Amino acid sequence: MSNPSSSTQTRSGLLPIPPLPEDLPKIELTENARQVLIRRYVRRNDDGTPAESVDEMFWRVAYNIAKVEVSFGNPDVMTRAREFYILLTSKKFFPNSPTFTGAGTPLGQLAACFVLPIVDDMGRDSMGIFQTLRDAALIQQTGGGNGFSFSRLRPKGTVVKSSSGQATGPVGFLRVYDHAFGEIAQGGTRRGANMGVLRVDHPDIEEFITCKTDENAITNFNISVGITDAFMRAVKEDAEWELRFPDVTDPRYRTFRGTLEQAEQEGIPIRTYKKVRARDLFNKIVKQAHHNGEPGVLFLDAANRSNPVPHLYQLEATNPCGEQYLGPYENCCLGSVNLAQHLGDNGTVDWEGLRQSVVLSTIFLDDVVEANAYVPAVPQLREAAMRARRIGLGIMGLADLMYHCGIRYGSPEGQEFAAQVMEFIRYHAMQTSIELAQQRGAFPAIHGSIYDPENLKWAPPQSIVPYTHDYGRPPIDWDIITEGIRKHGIRNAAQTTIAPTGTIATVAGCEGYGCEPVFALAYIRHVNDNGKDLQLIYASPAFEKAIARAGIEAEKRQEILEQIMREGTCQHIKDLPEAIRNVFVVSADITAEEHVRMQAALQAFVDNSLSKTINFPEGATEEDVATAYMLAWELGCKGITVYVTGSREKVVLETLKTAEKKKGETDEKEEVEKSPVPQPLMLWQETKKPRPQILPGYTLNIDTPLGKTFVTINENGGGQPFEVFLNSAKAGSDTAAVSEAIGRLISYILRMASPIPPIDRLREVIHQLSGIGGGRSLGFGPNRVRSLPDGIAQALERYYDMWHERHTTSHASKEEMPQNGNGTHTESPSSSALPLFKIGDLCPECGQASVVNEEGCRKCYSCGYSEC
Structure with missing residues (x-):
């Protein structure tokens, strides 16, 4: 707690502010959420120690955003700061991550996303290729992500008159940008997130569609194809489609900065490079998206129909997650109302509380526009921000609210409910923005916009689903x-956006991120109980309450939770009341069409766009993806991202069932078993036998900083260790690859010809692996595991001790060391208290195998880390 007698507090890297008032409430957080805040948002001194507490961090943000109101004629900054602090610490609203990290610091950059223009110029133009790269690098150093349209770059191979060379083309420069961004740490904490867009009529579109077929290529960009209505109509009509670009030899082209359509209007000749069948091109997009989720699709005409400032620019690109269309140099300060904190009594919505949160959140975000320092070295950013004063108020915890109200996500009622909630938020956000315009003035570019009071073109939004409830x-x-x-006009040219809310939803305690459904109802948590590893099954709090209210006995509830852990969903549990199964759906239970219709229902009341992933089951076909694309366009969505389960990751949710399946697949590996073996020699007093079809073995498990690892040691006919299989994380991940590599090397050491008995060789392996340190340790004292190799060594050492016990004690029984024939495992002690969500790839921040592709981004379900 700061000294209340001090008028200001000065801390390393922080601007002086009044101390945190003693009477303000302290935020209530889970330990996991508190650790996320400390790692991600709490500012640190030069020596790495925290420069503030979690509560002081919230006060820093609240005060530094509130103090700009002095310029609006509000002298009572402390009152506003207290209101903002209570709004934040009640977890009813959170701004985007850069606002938490940048407010009250010398850097002062508070926006999450920007869009930068790229024109076909190598050095003269301020929007040229490498000048824009420089601007983007400066933004990424402050923690912001960037979106780019590469559509204005001339096609690959086009002759460049000034040098007589050939043009690199959009995909070539996309790779240049990607390589550059790979070297830049975003805000000192993570790599930069970016979006690359190319129009569907650009001559290089086919190369662009397939440029990320290899997931290891262009790793710092999401990519999307800019789709027009004309193209979608051509697909429906099975018509021909022209790939076109302005004639680069025309003198007017050198200074032209508009779109292809504007070039036509100005009389610049348009050259047709190629004609293709529209359906063939559409199918290429679909095939690639089915393959690994990219490219996404942006419906440009749908976005421009609601472009608030068409007199300034046409919308061509979005931020990295696709929810925020922006003009050149524009940014959007995003924030999300937490619907999980607006639950009414008896399954209702706290509408009045929600209204109050929306009003104050809208004021907060308009203050952020003013408080933001942007990037002084790129002055166009502030100019663009002040011209339109865009804000993006969205939601998180929609799934939590629907669980509470007993409404199935994706159903017709669910679509209506989502629309009613979002309409309510949009209405009161606009009403507040109008009141701010009356007090502070409308956004400067309002004349000529759709909100021009003298020529109002804006029309109230209409629901695409009927209201019957x-x-x-x-x-x-x-x-x-x-x-x-x-x-009065309106203060903000745009008011609403639904962002992914990766980290902030974790801190807020939401089960459902953004507008997405809940990903999983249950997970495993490992707890050390006096040296014993306990597996605790945790379930959705809302689900647990529901089955308790249903009168299901405690023993049966535990059985249900175990079944959920096996399958990842409750839909297969016939003992559950149908009403519960109907409401408590997870992402995999919802059809692709239902996902699309939910997105469209929300989009009707979001003036920008929203981050949403359309999930498909593992067996989905390309035709299924094509149908979803067409439906999204027809329903007025502004973009669509699809993900077919398994297209990037072999296992999305590792329940007990999938873990057992993986174990079986591991046992069937033939690479080691088929390795050539030298002719047997008289070694360690025994002839080495060929590997029989069945070998007895033992499986131990141990928790490591990278998750639970299963160590299987099989023995040969002489009772000596013969081979080792290591199973950790998920198939196809970096952790799994390292584990398999270590297992193969150990197996080779055990099977090679040597006068040293295999058990003694294993002793040396243990010696070499023991004590290797990694980025973080797990546990304390004798149970401390320093890294994955150290954990493997500890498991092998336990086997080694038990092997000697078996061979020195004549009365040793099989029960002393259970075999793995029936899947029985020996538990290794662990002091892990972290939730081990086995749902994805390795997280670079917390080390858990819980990074999944969702909402056009990759995020960790354990610690909240997000790549966007």
């Missing part, structure tokens, strides 16, 4: 909004 929502009168704009 009464959820107790207060009345909404859009005529009040229309009249308010005519009278």
Whole structure:
């Protein structure tokens, strides 16, 4: 706690602010959420020690955002700061991560995402290829991500008149940008996230579509194809499609900065490079997206139909996760209302509490626009931000609220409920923005925009689904909004966006990130109980309450939770009441069409766009993906990202069932078994026998900083260790690859010809692996595991001790060391208290195998780490 008698507090890397008032409430957080905040948001001194507490961090953000209101004529900064602090610490609203990390610091960059223009110029133009690369690098150093449209770059192979060379083309420069960004640590904490866009009529579009077929290529970019209505109509009509670009030899081309359509309007000749069948090109996009989720699709015409400032620019690109369309140099300060903190009594919505949160959150985000330092070395950023004053208020915890209200995500009722909630938020965000315009002034570019009071073109949004249910929502009168704009204008050119909310949703305790459904109902947590490893099954709190209310006995509830752990869903459990199974769906239970329709229902009341992934089961076909694309376009979505389970990761959720399946696959590996063996020699007093079809073995497990690892040691006919299999993380991940490599090497050492008995060779292996340190350790004292190799050594040492016990004690029984024939495992002690979500790839921050592809991004379900 800061000294209340001090008027200001000065800490390393922080600007002085008044001390945290003693009477303000302290935030209530889970230990995991608190650790995430400390790792990600709490500022540190030069020696690495925290420069502030978690509560002081929230006060730093609240005060530094509130203090800009002095410029708006509000002298009572402390009152506003207290309101913001209570809003944040109640977890009813969180801004995006850069606001937490940048507020009150000399850097002061508070925005998560920017879009930068790229024009076909190598050095003269301020928007040229390498000038933009320089601007993007400066942004990424402050913690921001970037979006780019490469559509203005001339096609690959085009003759460059000034040098008589050939043009590199959009994909070539995309690779240049990708390599550069790979060397830049974003904000000192993570690599930069970026979006690359190319129009579907660009001559290089076919190369662009397949440029990420190899997942290890262009790793610092998400890519999306900019789709037009004309192209989608051509697909439906099975028509021909022209790949075109302005004539680069025309003198007007050198200074032209508009779109292809604008070039036509200005009389610049357009050259057709190639004609293709529209369906063939569409199918290439679909095939590649089915393969690994990329490219995504952006519906440019849908976005531009609601472009608030068409007199300034046409929208061509988005931020890295695709939810934020922006003009040149624009950014958007994002924030999300936590619907999980707006639960009413008896399965209702706390509408009044939600209204109050929306009002204050809108004010907060408008203050962020003012407080943001942007990047002084790129002055166009501040100019663009002040011109339109975009904000992006969104949601998180929609799935939590739907569980509470007993509504199935994806169902027709679920679509209506989501639409009603989002309409309520959009309405009160706009009403607040109008009031701010009255107090502070409308955004400067309002004249000529769709919100121009003298020529109002904006029309109230309409739901695409019928409203047939009464959820107790207060009345909404859009005529009040229309009249308010005519009278006062509006403060923010854009008001709503639904972002991924990776880290902030983890801290807020949401089960559902952003507008997504819950990913899984249950997971395993390992706890050390006096040296014994206990496996505790944790389930969705809402689900646990529901089955308790249903009168299911405690023993049966535990059995249900164990079944959920096996399958990752409750849909197969016939003992559950149908009403519970109907409501408690997870992402895999929802059809692709339901995902699309939920997105469209929300999109109707989001003036920008939203981050949403359309999940398909493992057996989905390319035709299924094509159908989803067409439906998304027809329903008015502004973009779509698909992910077919297994297309990037062999296992998305490792339940007990999938873990056993993987174990079986590991046992069937033939690479080691088929290795050539030298002719047997008289070694260690015994002839080495060929490997029989069946070998007895033992499986031990141990928790490591990279997750639980299963160590299987099989013995030959002489009772000596013969081979070792290591099973950790998921198939196809870096951790699994390292584990397999270590296992193969140990197996080779045990099987090679040598006068040293295999058990003694194993002793040397243990000696070599023991004590190797990694990025972090797990446990304390004798149970401390310093790394994956150290954990493997500890498991092997336990086997080594038990092997000697078996061979020196004539009465040793098989029960002393259970065999693995029936899947029985010997538990190794561990002091792990971290939740081990076995749902994805290795997390570079916490080390857990829980990074999944979702919402156009990759994020960790253990610690909240996000690549975007």
